Amino acid sequence: MTDAGKQKRACRNTRQKKLILDCLASDAGRHFTADEIVDILKSRRTPVAKSTVYRSLAVLEESGEVRKYFLSEFNSACYQFVADAKTCAEHYHLMCVLCGKVVHFESAELGRAFQEIKSAQKPGGFFVDGRRTVFYGQCGECSAK
Amino acid sequence: MTDAGKQKRACRNTRQKKLILDCLASDAGRHFTADEIVDILKSRRTPVAKSTVYRSLAVLEESGEVRKYFLSEFNSACYQFVADAKTCAEHYHLMCVLCGKVVHFESAELGRAFQEIKSAQKPGGFFVDGRRTVFYGQCGECSAK
DNA sequence: GTGGTTGCAAATCCTTTGCAGACCT
């Protein structure tokens, strides 16, 4: 897994890539699966092949415009639009292991706690990336049941 | 998802279930994929069918003897032996997004930070489960590259 | 014009399921 070669990927601005990005950006807080994107674009009368969606998402992820999550015990990856780095650095994800819902939240308290986690002594110089970290648990609704 | 019916599942003490649990327990800190378990048991001359491994892991997970993780951008679920609840409550997972390695760590500092996270005001009464949460980032080796 | 991109279909990979026979209790 070398870094070489990463730059030669996808630079062209195609209709499909725009459509996919538009779709994600249309609800920037939400997480979409590849299938959902395919369906949404189909319903908008601008269908894009599923393989193209996967390929474009991979490219967009590499370029940082989209973030990929593997949220759970469920089956498929989710993709989320990255509005801008700053915004993303300041909120965290909570994912309900029961219903799969993902909520965002931010709080000064959490920010501090996270800073502590980041700076804590970790084995082998591990560096924690807050933007990728997802907290798992149960949402209020599911807990109530 | 009610609790009813959970008890009627798998209670028989079969050779295969023991083998699988032994395999997981032989390196209790490690995470195994279903495939790894199949390979290990095969190499030990006590092969177990892949479908049996999946079925047993599901049962063992339900009974709490094994924990299932969906660690990442990678493809398959990982299973870990649950030595005892206390041990598990006190360490956290760091997963390297580049090489996929998972390391455990514990620290008083992190424990405190995590307490803060747990008690922080979260949307909709979300309850964070530390044992399921995985911190993503880069391990020392990958960062060095 | 040229090479990255797309769409389609086939291929892969992981996981689940159906079913007949084997095994636990």
Next chain:
DNA sequence: AGGTCTGCAAAGGATTTGCAACCAC
């Protein structure tokens, strides 16, 4: 004996890949 569990093979779902036609630059 009787129901549960196993193994095998086939099914299923998500994602990737091969390839010819297509389109952005």
